Amino acid sequence: MTPQQERHATGLMQHAQEGDEQAYVELLVLLTELTRRYVYLKLGAMVPWADDVVQETLISVHAARHTYDPRRPFVPWFYAIARNRLIDVWRREGRVSRREVGVEVLPDVVSPAAADHDAREGVDMKAVRAALESLPPRQRDVVTALKLRDESVRDIAGRLNMTPSAVKVTAHRGYRALRRLLGVDA
């Protein structure tokens, strides 16, 4: 963060503490970019869960905004939170990766070959397609490519500029979201 950005952020934070919504939005947008850059600098690559760190950092900044002392520099306060959130999400993602099941052994959600069978079993394909449409774009791309176009994890990773494990994590999240949307989650 440049000294100019820091002065700007400090001013925005002071206004935010006074309840200025506009200043707060501006600050949160600035912190979004700073957190993304921080994650990139710390990990040396842009990870698919960078925005998870951003979200957790913003929420933590919000919950801790009363602990910022306007007489003290903003940067150490903010980066202490961002660092803590990054470590937290990184550990969580590590646990997810360790629990990860190969996509090839995960149950199919939708596949053309099984469509008739699904129809006989009473699966509402319209609902499945609607649920697919409502997924975030990246998850939709991954799930569709894996399950409707039968693309390999490696191909998808190459095409979407992701790592294979990131593809698996995204697919896993997509399946979870689908199950929830279709009301079949436990």
Added chain:
Amino acid sequence: MTPERPPLPRVIAQLARDATPVAPLPPPSARLTTWTLKAATAAAIVTILLGLRPDVVVRLRDPRFIAAAVVTLAIALAAAAAAFVLSVPGAGPRRVMRAMPLLAAAAWGMLLWVRLTAAGEPVTQLAATPWHPACVVLILSVGALPGIWLFAMLRRAAPLQPLWTGALAALASLALGALGTQFVCPIDAPAHQLLWHFTPVVLITFVGLALGARLFDWRRLAAGTFRSLR
């Protein structure tokens, strides 16, 4: 399982809608002063109510008694200061702050050990020390109110290291409890003080780790804030 993440613009909009004015928390030094005044008053009152040892005036002229009192007070203040600093993101040199109370606690243990070895065979003395759990009750009684206040004050901040903060808060209140106990318990033998004053303080400090994990779980607090906005 992690809940699905909403898009960031929506998160920002939700947080901004909740941008109510907040009063900045006083700096750690001011909060430490407030706590010290309240905790010292409470500890002094409870100590007097529990009954001062009859020879307290004579003891106050004993350098060993004064040294032990100064060291336990130093532990209490250093641990509380560290807990307050850790409860504010980026507020100070965390490692130094964490080390100070541990060094003070080690000095207390060393002081007692030196007195113990000077008085004769340490193991024999320790083995001959009668059970005295009343001192543990005294430490907990004197340290209870300061501890409750300290945990409550820290919970209003944002402790990013919940385990450390919890342990330091427990150490601060227990050290204050040990200081008060010194004015009530009439046994000055170093073996007794090592077994029934120092050891309980060290062991119960570990309970603070669990309390910290439960009371200062920053992830849960932040997640709760966000859920309440939805």
